[in-house]
Amino acid sequence: MSIQSEDVLKIAHLARLGIQQEQVELYASDLSNIMNLVEQMNQVDTSDIEPMAHPLDQSQRLRSDVVTEVNQRETLQQNAPDIEDGLFLVPRVID
C-alpha cells in the first residue's frame, strides 16, 4: 500500500501538524514503508488469534468513586496564555 502526497496533507491537517511543502514527498515515502511493513504482517494467518487490546496482559484496575482532588485553579491556570473570570480564553470558535 502506498501513501500519496494528498494523504499526507490530509493526515497532517487532521492531526493539526504543520509540515513543509518540500517534505511532503519524504513523509509519503516513509509512511508508505511503514504501511508496507504492516502489509507484510497482514500476510500472516492470525485467524485463531485473539486480537490484543493492550501489550500488558492485565485488566484495568479500578478506582473507588471518591472526590480526592481539591480546587487548584490558580496554580493550573498559571501557564494559560489568557484567562478571565476563571475561564481559559482561546481564539474565538464559531459553531
Place this chain on the structure above:
Amino acid sequence: MQWETVIGLEIHAQLATKSKIFSGASTAFGAEPNTQACAVDLGLPGTLPVLNEQAVRFAVKFGLAIGAHIAPYSVFARKNYFYPDLPKGYQTSQFDKPIVGLGQIDIEVDGEVKTIGVTRAHLEEDAGKSLHEDYQGMTGVDLNRAGTPLLEIVSEPDMRSSAEAVAFVKKLHTLVQYLGICDGNMQEGSFRCDVNVSVRPIGQEEFGTRAEIKNLNSFRFIEKAIAHEVERQIDVIESGGRVVQETRLYDANKDETRSMRSKEEANDYRYFPCPDLLPVEITAELLDEMRGDLPELPEAKKLRFQAQYKLSDYDADVLTTQRVMADYYEDAVNFSDGEAKLVANWVMGELSAGLNQHGLDISASPVGAERLGALVKRIADQTISGKIAKQVFEFLWASESTADEVIEREGLMQISDSGELEKIIDQLMADNPAQVEQFRGGKSKVLGFFVGSIMKQTQGKANPQEVNKLLQEKLKE
C-alpha cells in the same frame, strides 16, 4: 408519494458518580468555572487516567436492566478531534468493544407495544463547555464538565414516528432514574439526545440518507425537531434534490434545524485503542452482585400497583413514571392504613397540582408521605369531609403540623353527631316554614336549599350523608 420515517437515537446519560470517570475531581453541577478541573481533566503531560469503579457498575446495571449482553472484556479507545473544550485532543470513549452489547426496550404508543433494539451502550468522558459570549473577542472555556462519565446509549433504527421516538426516550429517562445511575435532569444536560432521521418511500427496503440532529434537551423539542426534519427531507427529495448526510442543530426559538458545516470534515476520528487504559474485565461475581442490586423496574412496578392497589392502567402509569413518586405513593398508602385509591387521587390531584404550581419535584414536597397518608386516613374514617380535607392540606403545605393537629386546632372535625345536627335542622325548619311547605308539596329541589344552609352554618363541617338522611326524615314528618 407516501413516505416512511426512520429514526434511530443516541442518548447521552450523565452517570451519577461523585467523581469523574478518570480522575478524583468532583462532578457536582454549578461550581465556579474550572474549580473542578484537575490536571488529568486538563490533559496535562504526565497524567494518567484511572477508571472509576462506580461508572463501570452503573453501565453494567443498565445493561442488565435491558437484557443486554455485558462484554466480559471491553476496551477504551481514543476518538481524535480538535476543539478547545476537549483539552487532550481526543475523547476517551469506547469503539469496537463497548461494555454493553445488544439489548432491547419495549415502548407503548397508542396501546400498541413495540420492541426497540438497543445496539450498544458505551462509557465515555464528557467534554468541557465553550462560552461564546464576548471575552475580549475570544471564547471562554470551562472544563468542569470535562471528564464527567457518560453512558452513550445507541438504538437501532427501529422507530417509525416521532411519537415512537419520544416514547423510547421517555422510557429510557425513567429507567436510568429508577436504576439510580443518572439524575435525568435535562435542563442541566444530564440526559441529552441526538436523533438520526431519514425518510424513504413506503415499501422501500433500503434506508434513505440520514441527518443527525443534535442539541435536543426536552421531549417536546425531540418531537418538533423530528417533525420539522422529516418535512424538510421530503421537500428536498420531492423538489428533485438529494438529502446530504450531515449534522444539523435544532434551534428551538426558530423551530428549525440548520446545518453544522464546521463539523463535516471532522468526521474522520481515527479511533485507536487507548494505550493509557487496560481492557476492563467484568467478572461473573460482579455480574451476580449487580443483578442482585437491580431495583424493581418501572414495568414490573406498574403491574404490581395495578394488582396490589387495584389502580387503573393510567393511574399506575402516572404513579410509577418516577421512582420517587412511586415510593412516595407507597409510603403514603401505608400511613393511610391502606387507602390506596384515595391516596392515588390525592397524590395525582392536590399534591401534584401544588408541586406543579410551585415548580417543585416530589422529592422536595413540603408535605411528606407520612402527613399526606395521615390526612387521607381522616377522610376515610369520616373525621373530615373531602372538601374540608383540601383546607387541611393547605395548612399542611404551609406548616409542619400534622392533619390531626390542624383538624383539632382549627375545629374542622366533621359533625356527624345526629343530636347536634337535628338541633340545627329543627331551627332551620322553624325559620323557613315556606320552604318546608314547598318540599312537602312535592318540590324536592328545595332539599338543596336546606343542605346548603346547614353547610354554610357549620362551615362545611356537617357530615353530608348524615345531613341528607336526617333532613329526609324530618321534612317528611
